[in-house]
Amino acid sequence: MRWTRTLIPTLKEDPADAEIISHKLMARAGLIRRLASGAYTYLPLGFRALNKALQIVREEMDKAGAVEILMPAVQPAELWEKTGRIKDYGDTLMHLYDRQERHFVLGPTHEEVVTDLVAREVKSYKQLPINLYQIQTKFRDEIRPRFGVLRTREFLMKDAYSFDADPEGLNKSYQAMYDAYCKIMKRCGLKYIVVEADSGAMGGDISAEFMVPCSAGEALLAICPDCGYAANVERARPAPLPEAEGEMKPLTEKATPGARTIEQVSDFLNAKPKKLVKTIIYTADGEPVAALVRGDYDINEMKLARVLGREVETADAETVEKVSGAPVGFAGPVGLRIRMIVDQSVLSVRNFITGANKLDTHYLNVNVERDFKPTQIADIRFAVEGDKCHECGANFDIRRGIEIGHVFQLGTKYSKKLGAAFLDEHGEKHPAIMGCYGIGVNRIIAAAIEMSNDDKGIIWPLGIAPYQVEVLPLNLDMPQIIETAEKIYAELTQAGVEVLMDDRDESPGVKFNDADLIGLPVRIVVGKKAMEKGGVEIKLRTESKPQLVSPENILEELHKKIEIAGGAGGVS
Ligand SMILES: [Zn+2]
DSSP states (O other): OBGGGSOOOOOSSOOTTOOSHHHHHHHHTTSEEEEETTEEEEOHHHHHHHHHHHHHHHHHHHHTTOEEOOOOSEEEHHHHHHHTHHHHHGGGSEEEEOTTOOEEEEOSOOHHHHHHHHHHHOOBGGGOSEEEEEEEEEEOOOSSOBTGGGBOSEEEEEEEEEEESSHHHHHHHHHHHHHHHHHHHHHTTOOOEEEEOOOOSSSOSOEEEEEEEOTTOSEEEEEOTTTOOEEETTTOOBOOOOOOOSOOOOOEEEEOTTOOSHHHHHHHTTOOGGGBEEEEEEEETTEEEEEEEETTSOBOHHHHHHHHTSOOEEOOHHHHHHHHSSOTTOOOSTTOOSEEEEEGGGGGOSSEEEEOSSTTEEEEEEOBTTTBOOSEEEOOBOOOTTOBBTTTOOBOEEEEEEEEEEEEEEETHHHHHHTOEEEOTTSOEEEOEEEEEEEEHHHHHHHHHHHSEETTEEOOOGGGOSOSEEEEEOOTTOHHHHHHHHHHHHHHHHTTOOEEEOOOOOOHHHHHHHHHHHTOSEEEEEOHHHHHTTOEEEEETTOSSOEEEOGGGHHHHHHHHHHHHHHHSOOO
16 A cells, blocks of 8 residues: 555644554554544544454454354333343343334434344254354443543444353353464463453343553452452452451540541541541432441442442432431441441451541440441442452552453343243253353553554554555655665555555655654655665564665565564463
8 A cells, every 4th residue: 555545644743632652653654533522533544453452352253153143223212121231230231212213222322223123033942052153232321431442432343142052052152163263362462461250130140351551451459469369450359458356445425516527537537538437428329328438448339239249329319318327428337227238348447437427416436336237238338449358468569551352241131021031952941141241442452542552653563563664765756765665665565565655755764754743654765875785674663773675586585574573472
């Protein structure tokens, strides 16, 4: 491809709305342009990179035994009503109506559609297992799309759905997808970790997320540097804190006018937040439940929901007043007559401060067991910096990560609701056992750029680079230069190498800057100085100095460089 025949509108300045490096560089290198909030056009370079990632995903899915289909983006709302997810998704779901006022949604995912398909077409155990996948545009009406292509309303997903006759089959299907995802991440040049994920209160238990650790990520991860344990902080289990010892002081009531929050109370009483215990009232299926955690930690509602086996909601002010006898901000465990789930961290404080279930009043010197009896002690908080790994005791590293993929054992949740049942060899009917497996393809591109760049621009991993090589003829007024560049361009193209030639009549400075910005793995410069020494210059994007090579040996030298570039990425 010649630069003058394609569209690569590079920019000198970062777009005003770009907060993260991948967004800035994708705009500046002319990969994307914003159409509306959370909607981007992929320009030729961006589209080529996206297609490279798609091709890798497709190849690995096919190798793993999944078969490709294509389901409609527009789905009947009726299917979403059957599974109840029309409510769960709320405003994230985009609704539309056709001319006959029939109700449709733009699919954010396709469990409903694929399960409905299998319910109609798969009747016998002989047709199982089967894993159907597609690459399709999905829609989510995000409140605040941001971070370029990392969080958009419209995105490309590879989603696969496995159907098995028994749990062993599901395990096999899940493992095949897990292994395929590792290969995909590696081939895309992504340095990744696999973390234990949270599947929500009601979800299946086994799921994992494929994450690229980087500061732009939205997920918070707890990673153990010693034993390799890694989990989303929502899921991560910190090691229990040492239990407090020492003398229990007498329980004392203390006036705390106007002090409700941890900060206000700790300021007023001149006590550190870790000497306080928070009591938060939730409702679970209408039943009020108190959750307690040390004042410097936060309650993790996902964990609380798992302990209770039910979804939880923060109780409204009226409920709080009814169960605690005091306005919001003064609830405490002493004398509270509802179920109390107490985080293990509470056991690490002696003589703590809590609300006294009375306006403008707190208790000092509260102690577990002496002053109140927990219904259950559990892990219901988020892991934070300073927590230790429950497996080996090393300190967790808390890092951000971009979620690229998710593998998930669904079980029979959808097959039961949508009637995807099969007959076994004895003629008995069973719901198919499902797994689902997603990859955000656009995120592969953004994560690769987040991971691999410098102050000059993108450094593409070879596997998803829009082109492998850029040829830069300088001094276009010299016929010998044009001739040599054209010869190299033709020879490499002939050999199946993907080449971009910057044939613009621009200064060497402009061409070099743009070459660094768009960041193709290998650069070949055809210029006056090198020609006088009888050669052309070749270098990797990651190398600082070029190497002088004879134009006759260019293909051989290029293959050496490509081999180095290919070996650079993909370490997990
Ligand atoms: Zn560990």
